[in-house]
Amino acid sequence: MTYHPKSEFMRVMIERGFLADCTDYQALDEALIEGIVPTYIGYDATAKSLHVGHLLNIMMLRWLQKTGHKPITLMGGGTTKVGDPSFRSDERPLLGPEQIEENISGMQRVFAKYLDYGDAPNGALMLNNAEWLDELNYLDFLRDIGRHFSVNRMLSFESVKSRLDREQSLSFLEFNYMILQAYDFLELNRRYGCLLQMGGSDQWGNIVNGIDLTRRVLDHEIYGLTSPLLTTSDGRKMGKSQGGAIWLNADMLSPYEFWQFWRNTTDADVGRFLKLYTELPIEECERLGALEGSEINAAKIRLANEVTTLAHGAEAAAAAEATAREVFEKGGIGDDLPTFTFSAGDIGDGISIIQLFVKSGLVKSGKEAKRLISENGAKMNDDPVTDAGTMIDTAALAEPLKLSAGKKRHVLVVLEN
Template sequence: MNVLEELEKRGFIENKTHDKELTDYIETGKATCYVGFDPTASSLHVGHLIPIMSLAHMQRHGHRPIALVGGGTARIGDPSGRTELRQMMTYETIEQNVAGIKKQLSHFLDFSDGHAILANNADWLAKLEYIPFLREIGRHFSVNRMIKFESYKQRLNSDEGLNFIEFNYMLLQSYDFLNLFDTHQCRLQMGGSDQWGNIVAGIELTRKMRQETVFGMTFPLITKSDGTKMGKTAKGAVWLDPAKTSPYEYFQFWINTQDADVAKFMKLFTLLPLQEIQEVESIKDAAINQAKTILAYEATKLAHGREEADKALAAAASMFGAREIPATLLPSSTVPRKAMRTEASVPSSSMSVKELEQGIAAFKLFQMTGLCASGGEAKRLIKQGGASINGNKVTSFDQIVTPKDIQEGSLLLKAGKKRFHKIEIND
């Protein structure tokens, strides 16, 4: 099975160009492909996992992936999928974001000895001269055709319209493809479905300027079985940066997968064999919960490493009870099969006894620890009976917490059924 067949069976492919020629290219030897990542934040999030995992599969099949960080294109902003102009970032912010993203990609891809390439399009786009660029590149683009692409059409029909600086984005992304073809013989660009117009434009530019055939592939928008967008929670994005979303919270995000999505998400977000995942499609009850543990463990291991995955599994066991996983269930997984009894690593913070001596209202503790986004949310949680401290339900929002509530040197706050925060109390 070649990598295109595997990506197809796992659910990665929505559309692709030159179907037969692309298959021939993949099967003739070591192919080079790329995906672009927009550094609009210092961290990638779960919504970026589809393109990241596609590159990981390409590498596992012996091909060479290029992770292109858009340090240059981020200076103007991609209008794709947007109804308004992106906020302009300083060059310093962009560079900081690029550094953070490169570090995260290294968890999924092996960049040693040229097995994968990290590139930043600022290295060539920042050096372009406007008049030569218009003469050499701009003349190959038809404005009439550009505005028919969905990414431009949406903006042209919006109240804000399309800014001229964004109108150039397609030319720059197309130039990226041309440049990567020239420097690395890269013939395949992959991206989200909203990038189809930009990818096709890059294919045509390379054909016109180099008389060569290159290829494109897009990924579908992944939704959960209830129709909601993958990666979104009540608290917002689920980040790959452990400082933004702790490994334990990341683990819990996957544990909370709906039963109907477990096999689907295993295909997309783990490297477990397809044959083993197919067996998960028919299991239920206790077995499906065991499968969720494996999904959470494997996804956390990819993003944060095995040590953090072990800690998150142990933390979950300490909170919800140890769960033994049979050796016959997804045997390729490296999840510890026996119940783990190591120290938990739930999100935590510290506080002095002196701070508690005058008493703190319970709702304020839930807000301070981030279990609730605001005081109002904390009050609603308590009113609905969803808050407890050291196993004791909080009965009123203005209930005063004092040193008398400390157990074993800490306060364990619980919000709802599955969110915890431990406050370590110092002398």
């Protein structure tokens, strides 16, 4: 990056590695110096919680507010009814209004941890695009907004082009998504003076559309800024693990499992993740990231504690670290381990160790459980499971049973009273 920013926000974005591209570095930088810049990121309500893949952009909004500007979290109550086709190979399943509302409620709980929605001049705003999209008259919208879009240009955007190049169907419903997102930016500028849209680099085409539309309709100058699409050093998509998505809501993923995800960061990613996902000074991030051998584990624990404190609070982070120490260093049963509860009816005359591993969520199939046992990776109360035919009865579950898959994944199995 050759541009040397004057504003604190742009400096943070560049120094910490948040910035992939910007529509006009200099003009945006000057706007950030002149006054408060209302800035939005849109989130479609496709699940009951946000996950680690969203966390990079949530941290961008947090830094925006910390440097004096106004974050707008735009819930896609309207656009979720259409579904973003960007870089997908198939159409998203469509959700009903009740499911969308339930999902938005779950997502809002995450934002409340990271942003201040108070009455200060830079207090965050929580908005829902259903507010204007649900009221649209189709013919008026076609005449007033649709005429500004070139189909030729829309077909040239990488997110659409990649789908068509693979000869995968793109429905007219999905094709409308980028027009609706562009209209969101126009409405946010008109209603709330929003000057900046941020998003992942896969959103570049959608963001540019909104800037062009606002210039044509309102003759206002607005900006776009994108973040890199993160992968881990071993090439995996950020936020995915063996067990699925790393959710940010505690009722969908326990704080211990969340903490453990960060504790298991690959050595090569520690310094980069400290800069992106914590608020530690740059110099400290670089010092910790440069540690080697067993010392890097201290940096991973610091990373896990800092990120978990932001997401779940300092107490949850401390409890997770204490549990990890109890489980890993002392071979004990930690209080904070994820728990799976069986009823006596589930057990009946006995349940196989294979089924126990599958039902508790440590493995996805009996085949995977058998392989784990054959490779000496399955443990029960820290003792290796050597016989795949082992049966567990209710007497064996009189006390909580600790199951382990490898060194890093553990579950307590408890019998309901």
